[in-house]
Amino acid sequence: AGDGAVDAGTIPLSIPERGALALTQRDDGTLDIADDRGTVYLRGAWAEALVDEAGTERTISTHDGCVGAWSALPAPWSDHPRFADGEGWTFACEAEGGLGLTWRLWIDRANGALLSDVAIRSAEGSPERTALRLTPLISTGPDGGLFVGGDAARHRILDNGADLFRETEAFLHYPNERRGALLGALPIESRGDVVANWNHAISDLDGHRHWIAGALEVRRSLPTFGTTLRGAGLLDPATGRRGLGSFFADCALLFAGKPLHPGDAIPSETIYVDPLASDPLVGLERYADAVGAWNGVEVWTERDGGRPVPNGWNSWTGSGSTGGLGTSIDQTIMEENLAIMARELAPFGVDYFQIDDGYQDAFGDWNSNRTRFPDGIDGLSTQIQAAGLDPGIWIEAFVVDETSTLATDHPSWLRDPADAALAGALVPGAGQRVV
DSSP, X not given: OOTTEEEEEEEEOSSGGGOEEEEEEETTSOEEEEETTOOEEEEEEEXXXXXXXXXXXXXXXXXXXXXXXXXXXXXXXXXXXXXXXXXXXXXXXXXXXXXXXXXXXXXXXTTTEEEEEEEEEXXXXXOOEEEEEEEEEEEESTTOOBOSSSBGGGEEEEOSSTTSSSSSOOOEEOTTOOOXXXXXXXXXXXXXXXXXXXXXXXXXXXXXXXXXXEESOOSSSEEEXXXXXXXXXXXXXXXXXXXXXXXXEEEEOXXXXXXXXXXXXXXXXXXXXXXXXXXHHHXXXXXXXXXXXXXXXXXXXXXXXXXXXXXXXXXXXXXXXXXXXXTOOOHHHHHHHHHHIIIIIGGGTOOEEEEOTTSEEEXXXXXXXXXXOTTHHHHHHHHHHHTTOEEEEOOOTTEEETTSHHHHHOGGGSBOTTOGGGTTXXXXXXXXXXX
C-alpha cells in the first residue's frame, strides 16, 4: 500500500458468512476499515481527545501534530476468553506540552467486530489539565466518511435514547435529520446531527451490509454515536458511492471533565464496531451478547434456567393527561385493578403489578400515604402476591420535595438548584430539590 500506508491484511472472523475485516493503517495516524473484497466502510478514521488547558480547549489528534508509530499489541485485548482471539495494533504518539495519545484497535474474531479505545497521557512535570472528551473513532471531512451502502439517503438510523439520558425511547431516523436540544446543550459536546446514546444501528435499505456501533462499557463517560449527512452525501470518486460525511464515537466526560494529573492517563470506554452485519437486528443482538460478556452480566431470560420477559401493568399508564390514572390512585382503585389483572390477564402470562407515582407522602418520603393507602404498601403487596402476581413500585430516588421530612432533617444532602452540573440533566420541578 502506498502513501505511507501499512496494510494489516484481512483478518478472518469466526463467523464464516461475514467474510473478513481489513484494516489499512497510515503513518499519519489514520486508518480505513474495510472487508476482504476491498469495500471501505469507514475511511480515514483517527482518534482524538479534547482537553482544557487553563480555560482554553485543545484537541489532541493521532493524525495532526501528534508524532507516533504503529505497533502490534503485545497481548490479547482482554483476559475474557470471548475477547482473547484476534489481532491488535497500537498507535502511540506524542504532542507538544507533554501530552500524548495511545490508540488501540483489536479485530475480535469471536464477535466479528472491531474494538477500539484511546487514552490521553500527561508526562511527569506537565501542568494540570482537564480531559473533556475522548473519541476512540472519528471520521469526517473530504477524506473521511462512513459508507454503509451506495446511497446514504437510503440509510435509516436506529438510535438508543437520542438526546435523552435513558434508553427507554428509541427512534428511527432519516440520515439528514437534525438533533434535538438536550445533547447539544450539554457543557461538553457530543457531536453529530443524528446522535444516539451508547449505540446505534445504520441499515442500508438496498444492501446486504449494515453498521452496528456501540460502547461495551459506561464507566467514566457518556458514550454517544453521531453522524451527519449534507446534501446527497459525501462522494467516493473511486466507487461512486455516497456516504455519511461524519462519524463520531464520542465519550464526553460529563459534566465538567476529569482531572488529568502529570504522569497519569485517562482511557475512553471500549467501543465495538461491526460494519459487516447482514441483518441490523441480528447485529444488535450480537452486540448485546458482547456487552453481556464484557460486563459479566447474565441476562434475565437466561437466569435460573431461563425466565420469560417481564411483563405487566403499572398504574401510571401514560399519566392522567392521556386517560391513565397518573397520580390519582388509592387502595380501592389498586385493588379493583388487581382483581381484573388476576382474573383476565394472569392466565396469559402477565406477572407484574406495579404501583406508580401517587402512593407516597412526598418526593423524598417514599412511605405510603395512609389516607389513600390505609393498609400501607406492605398490605397491598401481600394482596398482589396472594393473587399470584409480583409487586412492583416506582420511585424517583434523587428528587426531593422541599417540604418533605427528608429535606427538613437533612438539608446538607440537597444540591444547590443553581449548580451547573445539573443543567440539562436533572431539572427539579417547582418546590423540589435534587439529592
